[in-house]
Amino acid sequence: MLTRLSTYFYQRPRLVLFLFLAPPLLYLLVVYLGSLFLLLINSFYSIDDFTGLIIREFTLKTYAQIFEPANREIFARTASMAFVVTIASAIISFPLAYYIAKYASPRLKTWLLIGVTIPLWSSYLVRVYSWKLILAQEGILSWFIRLFGLEGVLQWLLSFEGIGGSSLALSPIGMFIVFVYIWLPYMIIPVQTALERVPNSLIEASGDLGAKPLQTFRTVILPMAFPGVIAGSIFTFSLTLGDFIIPLAIGNSKFFIGQAVYSYQGTAGNIPLAAAMTMGPVVIMIIYLLIARRLGAFDAL
Amino acid sequence: MTNPSSTPAIRFNQVSRHFGEVKAVDQLDLEVIDGEFFAMLGPSGSGKTTCLRMIAGFDRPTSGSIYLYGQDVSNLPPYERSVNTVFQDYALFPHMNVGDNIAYGLMIKKVPKDERTKRVDEMLDLVQLKGFALRKPSQLSGGQRQRVALARALINHPKVLLLDEPLGALDLKLRQQMQVELKAIQKRVGITFIFVTHDQEEAITMSDRIAVFNQGKIEQIGTPAEIYERPASAFVAGFVGTSNLVSGEVAKRVTGSDQTFSIRPEKIHLGTSNEATPAGMVSLDGVVRDVIYLGLYTRYLVEVAGGIDLVVVEQNLKTTSMDVLSIKGQKVKLHWHKDHISRVGA
Numbered sequence: 010m011l012t013r014l015s016t017y018f019y020q021r022p023r024l025v026l027f028l029f030l031a032p033p034l035l036y037l038l039v040v041y042l043g044s045l046f047l048l049l050i051n052s053f054y055s056i057d058d059f060t061g062l063i064i065r066e067f068t069l070k071t072y073a074q075i076f077e078p079a080n081r082e083i084f085a086r087t088a089s090m091a092f093v094v095t096i097a098s099a100i101i102s103f104p105l106a107y108y109i110a111k112y113a114s115p116r117l118k119t120w121l122l123i124g125v126t127i128p129l130w131s132s133y134l135v136r137v138y139s140w141k142l143i144l145a146q147e148g149i150l151s152w153f154i155r156l157f158g159l160e161g162v163l164q165w166l167l168s169f170e171g172i173g174g175s176s177l178a179l180s181p182i183g184m185f186i187v188f189v190y191i192w193l194p195y196m197i198i199p200v201q202t203a204l205e206r207v208p209n210s211l212i213e214a215s216g217d218l219g220a221k222p223l224q225t226f227r228t229v230i231l232p233m234a235f236p237g238v239i240a241g242s243i244f245t246f247s248l249t250l251g252d253f254i255i256p257l258a259i260g261n262s263k264f265f266i267g268q269a270v271y272s273y274q275g276t277a278g279n280i281p282l283a284a285a286m287t288m289g290p291v292v293i294m295i296i297y298l299l300i301a302r303r304l305g306a307f308d309a310l
Numbered sequence: 311m312t313n314p315s316s317t318p319a320i321r322f323n324q325v326s327r328h329f330g331e332v333k334a335v336d337q338l339d340l341e342v343i344d345g346e347f348f349a350m351l352g353p354s355g356s357g358k359t360t361c362l363r364m365i366a367g368f369d370r371p372t373s374g375s376i377y378l379y380g381q382d383v384s385n386l387p388p389y390e391r392s393v394n395t396v397f398q399d400y401a402l403f404p405h406m407n408v409g410d411n412i413a414y415g416l417m418i419k420k421v422p423k424d425e426r427t428k429r430v431d432e433m434l435d436l437v438q439l440k441g442f443a444l445r446k447p448s449q450l451s452g453g454q455r456q457r458v459a460l461a462r463a464l465i466n467h468p469k470v471l472l473l474d475e476p477l478g479a480l481d482l483k484l485r486q487q488m489q490v491e492l493k494a495i496q497k498r499v500g501i502t503f504i505f506v507t508h509d510q511e512e513a514i515t516m517s518d519r520i521a522v523f524n525q526g527k528i529e530q531i532g533t534p535a536e537i538y539e540r541p542a543s544a545f546v547a548g549f550v551g552t553s554n555l556v557s558g559e560v561a562k563r564v565t566g567s568d569q570t571f572s573i574r575p576e577k578i579h580l581g582t583s584n585e586a587t588p589a590g591m592v593s594l595d596g597v598v599r600d601v602i603y604l605g606l607y608t609r610y611l612v613e614v615a616g617g618i619d620l621v622v623v624e625q626n627l628k629t630t631s632m633d634v635l636s637i638k639g640q641k642v643k644l645h646w647h648k649d650h651i652s653r654v655g656a
Contacts, residue, residue, distance in 0.1 A: 210401035213368050216388040217395045218415040218466065228414075232405045 045291075052284035061278060071281045075289065080269070084289055087266040090181070091249035094188040095242045098196040101189065102241065106197050107230075110204035111212075122201075125194050133191065137258050140187045144178035144259065151177070174261055184260035188249055195248065196241035203237020204230070239301045246297060250290040266290060317380045319344045319470050319502040320365060325374035327360050334360040336526035337374070342470075342504060344379075347496050349513035350506045352523030353549065358506045361523075362472050365504065366395045379469055394463035395472040398479070400455045402447040408434075408458050409443030415466040433461035436495065453484045460492075464499060471496075473505035477512060489515050510550045514538065522546050538574075544654045547572035552621060554578075555654070560616040564592050570654050575623040577650040580610060583641040593645035596620065601638045608634040612644060620644065 018025050054063050055070045074080060109121050128136060143150050154163050167173040167180055174180030207230060215225040253267025264272075266286060274283035322340035326333065335357040342348045350358040363369040364376055367388035375384045383391050394415070402411050410417075412433050413426045421429075434440050437457035447455055456476065463471055476492065477485045493516050496503045507513050513520045514534040522529045522537060522545070530542040541547035544555055557570035565571060579591075587593040596614035608629070610622040622644065626634065 208399065208401065210397045210399055211403060213366075213388070214395070214397055214401035214403075215414070217366055217368075217393075218462065219389045219418045220414075221389055224418060228418075229403060 048284045048287055051281055052288050054281040054284075056279050056281055063280060071285045074282055075285055080286070083264050083266055083269050083286075086263060087250055087290075088293065090185065090188065090265070091246045094185060094192065094249045095196075095245045097185070097189050098193055098245045099200070099238050099242060102193060102196040102200050103234075103238075106201035106204055106237075109197075109201050110207075111209070122198075125197050128191075129194055134254065136191065137187060137255055140183075140190065141178050141258050144176070144183040144186065146176040146178070148178070178259055179261055181260050184255060187255050187259050188252070191255065192245040192248055195244035196238075199240035199244075200234060200237040203234040203240070207233045235304075239304070243294075243298070243301070247290065247294050250293060317344065318342055318377070319346075319379060320504065321377040321380075322361070323375045323377070325361075325364065325371045325376060327357075327364060327369060328372045333526045335364070335371070338526070338528060340521065340528065340531070342502060343519070345500055345502055346518040347493065347503045347516055348505070349517035349520045350504065350523060351508070351510060351513040351520050351550070353508055355525075356523035357526040358521075358523040359474060362395075362474055362504065362506045365470070366393055366472055367391050392466075392469040393472060394466050394468040395474065396456075396459045396463050396476050398475040400447075400459040402455055402458055402462070404447055406447075407443065408439070408445050408447065408450070411447065411458055412443075412462045412465055414462060419466075429465055430461075433465045436464070436498070437461045452480050453488065456480065456488065460495070464495075464501070468501060470502045470504060473503060475506055475508070477509075478507075485512070492516060514550070520550075522549060524549075540652050541572055541654060542652075544570060544572065547652065547654050552623075554620045556618060556620075558616070560594070560614060560618050563616075564594065565651070565653075571651045572654050573620075573646055573651045575609070575621040578620065578622045578644050578646045580612075580622050580624055580637075581643045581645060583643050585643050585645075587643075587645055590648055591645040592648055593643055594620075595641065595643055598637050598640050598642055601635050603631045603634055610634075610637070612642060614644065 052071060053067050053069070054065050055068045056062070057064055075084070105121075105125075109118055109125075113121055142148055145151070151160075151163070154160055163177070166182060167175070167177070172181045172185075174183070177183035177186070211229055211233070212225055215229045216222070220228065251267050253265065253271045256265035256268050266289060270283045270286050273279045273286065318341040320340070320342040322338050325335060325338045325340075327335040334355075338357075338361065340361075350361060352358045360369060364371055364384075365378075367383070367386060367390075371384055375382050377383065378391060378393065403414065406414070409427075409430050412430045416426045416429065430443060431440075434443060437460055439454060439457050439461070442450070442454070442458075447458065450458065456479075460476075473492075477488050480488060489512060492503075505516070514537075517534060519531060519533055520537050521531045524545050530537060530546045532540075537546060537550050541550065541553065547553035547555065552575055553572045554575065555570055555572050556564065558568055561571055562568045581593075583595065594614045596612040598610055599613050599619065600611040602609040602611075603626075605626070607623050607625045610624070612620050612622055614620055
């Protein structure tokens with residue numbers, strides 16, 4: 010019986026392929042792309058200013074609202090935060106990823122990778138609120154800063170218009186720190202994987218041909234690890250673009266995209282505008298991926 | 311090889327390299343003559359690659375010193391040594407085209423672009439890859455990559471060129487072709503070549519001199535003929551070509567001493583059991599245990615008194631497979647020239 014069934018399938022490879030692919034395809038099309046499509050449709054609806062009801066007719070009115078100064082500012086604020094968080098994550102990740110990929114013994118490598126991923130095992134909310142305490146006026150970080158007599162530097166940093174605030178926990182600087190902390194593993198892992206794939210002989214060959222370590226880094230290691238950096242940056246950039254918890258818990262009262270969406274679809278009940286604002290990060294990410302492809306980030310994948 | 315310098319290209323003075331407990335290279339002395347094609351031959355783990363890596367600067371000796379044309383380079387980083395390497399896996403930069411790969415060393419030295427292009431063209435000519443400058447390494451065959459790796463190293467005019475198992479990844483035909491070509495290129499550029507291999511045939515074909523490595527030490531240094539004809543130890547006799555090692559009673563009967571000696575299979579003549587021993591020859595009686603017909607030649611396994619099996623190889627000049635196979639089980643007399651045996655120690 011079982012043999013006959015196996016033979017039946019053996020003779021119909023297309024049927025087997027269909028059976029295997031149907032569930033994931035169904036999931037992808039209905040649940041994933043379907044909901045995105047609904048989002049897209051909703052973003053072309055508008056809301057009646059008097060009744061607060063959704064008018065289900067095609068209009069670009071809602072999109073026009075995005076370009077009002079207040080919303081434009083939200084986009085600019087979020088995108089620049091995502092940008093600096095990505096740059097900082099890449100810079101911080103590289104040495105550690107390089108050490109894990111090229112120097113650590115197999116045992117140490119396992120432990121370091123566990124160390125990098127361990128934060129992901131605990132609740133994201135808990136970690137964000139812990140940072141709120143760490144960064145607070147009387148928090149442990151301020152205590153350390155006072156210990157080293159650097160409160161002048163901190164005050165100086167916090168005095169900057171736009172990135173400062175009354176304390177780290179209430180400033181964009183603090184938000185930046187928490188973003189980098191939370192997304193760092195998403196950068197370290199792809200960069201480490203990319204570096205793992207750079208054969209040691211290439212690094213040796215570069216030195217052999219006269220390149221000093223810094224030149225080797227620039228001409229061999231960085232270009233070859235670049236796809237990994239791009240992969241990591243896709244995570245750090247898109248996750249920062251869409252996040253609404255960190256801006257809620259840390260920093261000042263100025264909105265990020267995620268917060269705006271949250272409040273529009275919640276208390277304000279303006280689903281079309283929330284949908285339109287959500288399309289913002291989607292479009293930004295599509296542009297980002299196109300640029301990344303242009304830079305050859307996917308050539309080595 | 312015009313006017314070789316009297317200073318050795320490479321000199322090892324009591325060089326050791328330990329990895330924890332393992333003595334990969336153990337108090338090694340070595341001199342490589344200016345302009346020669348030098349082979350480091352040995353099984354894996356014998357220390358030959360570690361020696362090469364220490365010359366290149368990828369590894370540093372635990373103790374002892376390495377001199378490059380008289381200059382102590384033991385602690386210099388690779389980029390400060392006038393030595394270039396052809397890597398076993400070629401190590402071509404995958405994100406650069408062939409021309410940029412070859413020009414890499416010149417680019418690092420900030421040689422002007424015009425001259426770079428000119429010299430890359432010369433190199434492509436030398437390794438017979440004209441018109442390949444714009445290809446990516448991934449578009450090349452193994453043999454072509456090998457040539458690019460060679461050109462990339464030679465363009466810098468190194469004092470010594472190191473080759474780590476250069477032909478290991480190529481198939482037999484291509485390997486034999488590259489052996490000849492490498493030798494020709496070396497003659498043309500006149501640079502000292504040091505190459506590491508575990509292939510004794512390759513070492514014999516290409517090199518002026520061979521160092522046979524075993525367990526972190528050099529067993530013997532000499533020309534291919536010396537190594538083959540006069541192996542200094544049982545290890546060399548066994549590693550370079552096939553050899554019969556004879557010791558104890560049988561040895562005593564032949565040479566008058568029970569010291570082990572080696573005799574190459576092709577040096578032994580297979581005669582009929584009632585044949586007289588010619589002058590200057592020694593002989594042993596035996597029985598043919600096995601015959602393996604190999605077309606060009608036949609390999610016989612002959613058991614001599616004392617229970618030792620000797621391998622004998624004879625070319626099939628006049629015999630056919632029928633003839634040679636019929637010898638199996640027959641009594642024979644083996645003889646060889648007295649001078650053709652090498653004492654290889656205890």
